[in-house]
Each structure stands twice: as C-alpha cells, then as structure tokens.
Amino acid sequence: xxxxxxxxxxxxxxxxxxxxxxxxxxxxxxxxxxxxxxxxxxxxxxxxxxxxxxxxxxxxxxxxxxxxxxxxxxxxxxxxxxxxxxxxxxxxxxxxxxxxxxxxxxxxxxxxxxxxxxxxxxxxxxxxxxxxxxxxxxxxxxxxxxxxxxxxxxxxxxxxxxxxxxxxxxxxxxxxxxxxxxxxxxxxxxxxxxxxxxxxxxxxxxxxxxxxxxxxxxxxxxxxxxxxxxxxxxxxxxxxxxxxxxxxxxxxxxxxxxxxxxxxxxxxxxxxxxxxxxxxxxxxxxxxxxxxxxxxxxxxxxxxxxxxxxxxxxxxxxxxxxxxxxxxxxxxxxxxxxxxxxxxxxxxxxxxxxxxxxxxxxxxxxxxxxx
Numbered sequence: 001x002x003x004x005x006x007x008x009x010x011x012x013x014x015x016x017x018x019x020x021x022x023x024x025x026x027x028x029x030x031x032x033x034x035x036x037x038x039x040x041x042x043x044x045x046x047x048x049x050x051x052x053x054x055x056x057x058x059x060x061x062x063x064x065x066x067x068x069x070x071x072x073x074x075x076x077x078x079x080x081x082x083x084x085x086x087x088x089x090x091x092x093x094x095x096x097x098x099x100x101x102x103x104x105x106x107x108x109x110x111x112x113x114x115x116x117x118x119x120x121x122x123x124x125x126x127x128x129x130x131x132x133x134x135x136x137x138x139x140x141x142x143x144x145x146x147x148x149x150x151x152x153x154x155x156x157x158x159x160x161x162x163x164x165x166x167x168x169x170x171x172x173x174x175x176x177x178x179x180x181x182x183x184x185x186x187x188x189x190x191x192x193x194x195x196x197x198x199x200x201x202x203x204x205x206x207x208x209x210x211x212x213x214x215x216x217x218x219x220x221x222x223x224x225x226x227x228x229x230x231x232x233x234x235x236x237x238x239x240x241x242x243x244x245x246x247x248x249x250x251x252x253x254x255x256x257x258x259x260x261x262x263x264x265x266x267x268x269x270x271x272x273x274x275x276x277x278x279x280x281x282x283x284x285x286x287x288x289x290x291x292x293x294x295x296x297x298x299x300x301x302x303x304x305x306x307x308x309x310x311x312x313x314x315x316x317x318x319x320x321x322x323x324x325x326x327x328x329x330x331x332x333x334x335x336x337x338x339x340x341x342x343x344x345x346x347x348x349x350x351x352x353x354x355x356x357x358x359x360x361x362x363x364x365x366x367x368x369x370x371x
Contacts, residue, residue: 001034001087003100007067009050011262012042012233014203015287016121018263019157020093021060022180023365028063031369034085036100039069043233061183073099078107082114089115089369091155095123096139105148112151117175117368119155120284124164127282127304131207140168155368157285158306177364179285181294181356182263188296188349189271193338195225199273199297201266201288202280204234204243204257209302212321213279214243218250220330226253228277229269233260270295274341275333279321280304293352296345300333314347 004020006013020035027033039052047069050056055066070077082090082104090108092101095118108114122128129136143149154174156162162174191197198217202208210230217228228247234240240257247255258269270276276292276299283289283305292299299316301307311317317333319325336344 001036001081001085001089002091002093003036003104004093005038005097005100006042007035007037007069009047009262010038010041012203012260014232015285016093018182018287019119019121019179019285022182023091024065025060025063026180026362026365027369028060028065030366033063033065034087035065035067036081036104037067037069038073038099039071043235073103075103075107078104082107082111087114089117091117091119091368092152093119093121095120096136102148105152115369116152117155118149118152119157120161120165121157122161122282122284124161124168125282125284127207144169153368160306161284175364175368177368178356178361179287180361180365181287181290181352184294184349184352184357185267185271188345191272191274191341191345195227196222196275196334197273198226198228198275198277198300199269199292200228200230200232200277201269202232202278203260204230204232204240205236206239207281209279209281209321210239211243211246212323213277213300213326214246214255216279216323216326216330217277218247218253219327220334222331222334223336226334228253228255229273230255230257231259231261231266231269266291267295270297273297275300275316278302278305279326281321290352290356293348293356296349298341298344298348300330310351313351314344315351316344316348 002020002024006017008021010017024033024035040046050069052069052071055068058065058067094101108116149169154165154172156165156174156176157179162176165172165174270292276288276297278301280302281304286305289299289301289307293315301318303318303320308318317329319329
C-alpha cells in the first residue's frame with residue numbers, strides 16, 4: 001500500500017507525483033498495489049472526474065492499481081483501511097505530511113508485522129530544510145526523541161539522499177533505489193534549426209532558483225533567436241513578476257509562461273526544445289531531467305543533482321552555480337552547429353536507456369519490498 005498526498009490526475013506537485021505513480025505502475029505488474037491519497041491538487045483545487053472515499057480500479061501500463069481519493073483523513077480511517085487491506089508493506093511518500101505519513105505511522109504503531117518504508121523525497125536536503133526551518137528542525141528533534149521512525153526502512157533515491165537521511169537519523173536503515181522514470185516515447189522528431197528553444201519545468205517558486213538560469217540565458221550569446229518556455233504552476237506570483245521584469249532586459253529573447261500543465265502534455269514541449277534548463281539548488285532525482293533525455297533533449301543543470309559529469313557523455317552540462325560559468329557555458333550551448341546538437345540529442349536517448357531506464361534500478365525498487 002502506498003500513501004501519498006497527491007496522485008494523478010493531480011500534477012501540480014511535480015516530481016514527487018511522478019515518483020509515486022511510476023513506482024505504483026511498476027510494482028503493480030507483480031504485486032497487488034493500493035494507493036491512498038487526497039482528493040485535491042497542490043493548490044487545494046478539487047480533482048475532477050474521480051470518485052472520492054471509495055476504491056477505484058485504475059489501469060496503469062501492464063498493471064492495475066486500486067486508488068482511494070480521500071476527502072477526510074483521520075487515524076480511524078487509517079485503522080479501517082489497514083484492517084481491510086492488511087498490507088505486507090506500506091510505502092510513505094513524505095516526511096512532514098500529517099495525513100499521509102504521521103497518521104498511518106500512528107495507526108501502525110501496534111502492527112509490527114507491517115514493513116514500513118519512508119521516502120523523504122528530497123525533504124532532508126539543506127535547501128528544503130531551510131524553508132520553515134525552525135518548525136521542521138523542531139519536528140525532527142521530536143521524532144528522534146520519541147523514536148517514531150526507529151522501525152522504518154528509508155527509501156533514498158541516491159547516495160546523496162542516503163547521506164542526508166543518516167545525518168538526521170544516524171541509526172537509520174537506508175536502502176538506495178533510484179526513482180523510476182516514465183517510459184520513453186518511441187520516436188525522437190527533428191527540431192527547428194532556425195531558432196533555439198529552452199524549456200524550464202517546475203513550480204514557479206523562489207527556491208527553484210529560476211532567476212539565476214533566466215539571467216544567464218538573457219546574457220548569453222546565441223547564434224539564432226531564443227525562446228524560453230516556463231512550464232509549472234505559479235506558487236509565488238511576486239516571484240513570477242520578478243522573472244517577467246527580468247525578461248524585458250533582453251527583448252530578443254522570447255520568454256513565455258505557460259502555467260502548470262498535466263504530465264501527459266509535456267511531451268510536445270520536450271520534443272520542441274533543444275535544452276532543458278534547471279538551475280536548481282537541490283534535487284534528489286530530477287524527473288524533468290531524465291524525461292528530457294528520454295525525449296532526446298540535452299540538459300543544462302546545476303551541480304546540485306545526482307546527475308554529475310554528464311558532459312563526458314555528450315548529454316548536457318552540470319555547472320556550479322556561478323554566474324560567469326553559466327553565461328560562458330550557455331554561449332557555447334547556444335552557438336552549436338545543428339549537427340553537433342543532433343549528436344547530443346541522440347546521445348541523450350542512449351543515456352536514458354543505459355543509465356536511467358535499466359534493470360538495476362527496477363531490481364533495487366523491488367528489493368524495497370523485502371520483509
């Protein structure tokens with residue numbers, strides 16, 4: 001059984017939804033999978049075309065899962081669900097969620113036969129902890145002192161996240177299993193060689209460091225016209241206004257904000273883009289990064305993700321967050337000959353199948369269920 005705050009058709013929370021959905025879809029091929037989630041999206045907008053407070057059968061690829069979109073979540077509800085399903089494993093996809101982590105943990109307190117797995121989903125990284133830091137650190141101190149997490153197995157998506165877990169919970173039992181990606185499209189269409197298209201995917205929020213990447217694009221030298229597409233829900237309107245004001249400094253760069261769109265519609269943007277831009281200060285996996293590669297789109301990212309040394313594979317660049325480095329690097333990326341870029345596009349697809357969508361990551365995720 002998987003517990004998570006948001007699940008498709010919700011999409012505005014971004015990567016954590018993809019992580020959970022892809023895991024559920026993969027496990028459903030060989031296991032009975034039940035998902036308990038909320039009935040609203042990240043901005044509290046009610047989800048459409050769902051049945052609430054009952055189980056819905058959902059076909060996902062080769063498997064089938066049962067999903068319960070819950071409008072009211074309480075400890076008694078969790079006790080009822082656990083009694084009904086009697087799961088062997090419960091996978092919790094948050095650390096600070098009251099409804100979908102703390103309540104089920106409390107409900108399982110006297111059920112030691114259930115294997116409990118907790119995926120922090122990047123929430124123990126320094127950048128994430130810096131947001132509402134006092135409240136989060138007090139909570140973590142309380143959790144350590146009460147031993148609430150002593151029985152759980154931690155699901156880290158990378159070596160870095162495993163270190164973050166052990167830094168907070170020194171006695172933690174940690175299993176590393178790279179997040180599973182969405183399938184790659186069957187084809188990689190040609191891009192327009194008359195202009196450069198750069199796509200930025202993620203929530204419009206200051207912690208995403210979007211202004212840093214946009215400033216670098218605006219100041220870089222390009223060999224042809226440049227368009228930047230921002231795709232993601234606006235969580236901070238004031239920050240978006242700052243980005244709009246920044247964009248007008250260079251009228252020759254066309255900057256467009258599309259808002260949040262469902263995951264099923266992202267493919268057209270990946271297939272039109274020459275680069276994905278992600279100047280993130282922290283990323284525990286990066287679904288937009290690996291999905292860009294799946295669509296033959298090289299990436300320009302910070303060195304704060306698990307994907308390091310990618311220039312050696314000709315699939316993009318991972319740079320430290322230094323303005324001069326990004327300006328100079330982008331001036332190279334945006335003046336490549338089209339044939340050079342096409343070679344990178346082909347390499348990106350190969351890299352996806354070699355390093356992302358592979359048997360090893362699937363085997364590691366299956367091992368999470370070992371009791």
